Amino acid sequence: MVKFVSMKKTLSVVFDGHELADYLIVAPGFDRGIGSSRDINLQKLGERRGKEFLSVTNDESSISMPFSLVDNVLEKRRELARILDVDEPKKLVFGDEPDKYYLAIPSDDVPFSDSKYYGSGTITWLVPDAAAHSTVITPFPLKKNTDGIYEFEIDNEGSESVPITYRLKNTKDNGYVGIVSEYGAMQFGKIDELDGEDYKQNEKLISTRTFSSYPDFSGANPQDQNKLANGKLVQNSLGLALNTVGTGAVTFNGGMKMINIPADSEGNTSAKNFYCYFNSWFETGLQGQTGCINISFFTADNKLICSYIIEKIDASGNTARVMFQVGGGNQPVYKQIDFIPSFRDDQNPFNNSRGHTDLIKTGDTVEMYWWGKRFAASSPQIKDMECAKIGVYIGQYKNRNLGNQFVTRCYLRELNFSKMNVDKWRDVPNRYSPNTELVVNGDETRIYVDGVTALDDEVKGTQYFKAPPGKTKIQVYVSDFSELDLSACTAEIREAWI
Structure with missing residues (x-):
């Protein structure tokens, strides 16, 4: 594939790993808008003036990006068409916000007028989740609170609720993990799993x-x-x-x-x-x-x-x-x-x-x-x-x-001489052996045990809750015979903004 470098410096726009500035010049001052469109649901009540507010839902957002092509217009147009031909949203990063990305897909046809040496058009980027995401994952350490309970404190400095991914490692046998906040609860394994059994x-x-x-x-x-x-x-x-x-x-x-x-x-x-x-x-x-x-x-x-x-x-x-x-x-x-x-x-x-x-x-x-x-x-x-x-x-x-x-x-x-019926206890292999890494992936809403999907470990009713803007405390529970390695446990979020 041949890339064409524009003579005029322009805003960097990277889509699906491709630098579009190699082909086009973004028109200065293009509008990315503020927020997304909203669908407001109102209801007329009797003869009273006005309506009653019922609900509001946020719709997808769109970004109209006018651009121009200079020199080798036909070749550049074909390359752009190939790059933009995707069947699902891809990462879109603008050079003036390199620490954020959108999950976007070009909307409909790209209107374009051209001649041999110059062309112009507009790409409308459709952003289904209407949010810009941080390129950086922010980790938060696991600590024990004053009651001796394992606890994360998430500080989401974005403007959107975002999924949370947990990385947990136990130092002893473990049969259960519970993750709880005011926004929901997740359970994995068996809460009544025993560390061992009595026998004679x-x-x-x-x-x-x-x-x-x-x-x-x-x-x-x-x-x-x-x-x-x-x-x-x-x-x-x-x-x-x-x-x-x-x-x-x-x-x-x-x-x-x-x-x-x-x-x-x-x-x-x-x-x-x-x-x-x-x-x-x-x-x-x-x-x-x-x-x-x-x-x-x-x-x-x-x-x-x-x-x-x-x-x-x-x-x-x-x-x-x-x-x-x-x-x-x-x-x-x-x-x-x-x-x-x-x-x-x-x-x-x-x-x-x-x-x-x-x-x-x-x-x-x-x-x-x-x-x-x-x-x-x-x-x-x-x-x-x-x-x-x-x-x-x-x-x-x-x-x-x-x-x-x-x-x-x-x-x-x-x-x-033999003693009969000596009371004994033996260790029972537990679901999560020492040094097992559990990853509860909030984006995918699934759990991995040492890198392998463990769908059967998820307890019915589990809610993969999100971290809203601001601070959120999340408590973690394990089997009473187990312990977590505080140095190896984190909760991670990728902040997002409307």
Whole structure:
């Protein structure tokens, strides 16, 4: 495309990026008018003089721009025709107001008379919104007011209400944005979206086959005062075993380990609901041998919650028993089952190849395992009791020796303890992750999330209100678990004048 530079300097007129002064000379002092035409609606009422005012609407404005062409008139006319042939309003900037632009479109035909060396005509620019717009976008920072609420203060120095574009960035997860002023409200996301959710999980707190590191307990066993713990337990290659019985005129003498429950993932060191697996080897080699293994569960102040007891007090034959005890020291045993502690699988579930046992406490109910079955018992007094310790007691009956009178295989080989229903909280991925940029574009009346249109985020009833001339306060709300980055948040307007 060839541009023709006029010999005579003229007012700069840039339309749709084209400098029209390269082709034409604008007549001096052309009239841009004041404001736009208005449609005034009046109503005649009865016989009274005059009319009643009802309303007024502003119509489009127009700018008549007379011009002339000098030299190469035919070529310049064709170039102008090409430039002016647009199908929608384009930016129009006059050189005497370079900081403003109109959105204009040429109206109808351009009347023009010409000769070979000179021509003249008039371009009528139609401005549908009847306003001149600033070429500069004015930003306003986000602050917190005295009530701790995020707030913009817009100062529109133009004469027209204009759209507002908001740029917001959150430093934490966020699910909701509300933008509110006296002129309307906008909402995006979900106001009731949560940052996380509560849930429960089971946590294994103890899993061991060696017991040397656990502290010894001495004195009367809180499970049964007739079982003294003045002896010593030791760890050997077969498991935890009784080494010395100690002394005392009671039913059993032996040793005891007291295992404190470790803290769960929330830092709590006791369990109201729990599961415990343990493996025992309890097998006689001679008739008349005696001994016991007790696995007991205590509160922090040594109150008994429940106990699983394997013992043999038959000093002449080969009958042993398991006993299940629930609730409080020296409470009656609610279940007792006799068995033969031999090496045979059909007689002894605690022989060398087996020994698997477990116990479950849920609320006020305890379930204890025995040979493929579970036996349950309930006691209101244990409902809220929390296990803080596990007592492992191995003893010998009365004052019998640890030689041929003691159960040949009397070991605890493994113990696992899990806390059930640990109260947990987990983060839920929110709609707007940290450092997400939200752009609420007032010109387009839509929201962008990290540059992508997010029409579904807009809540029904949202009003993209404008900033009128003067000062306007606008408050911004986010999820109560979120925060905005004040340094990265702005509200922007492009001022306009009639």
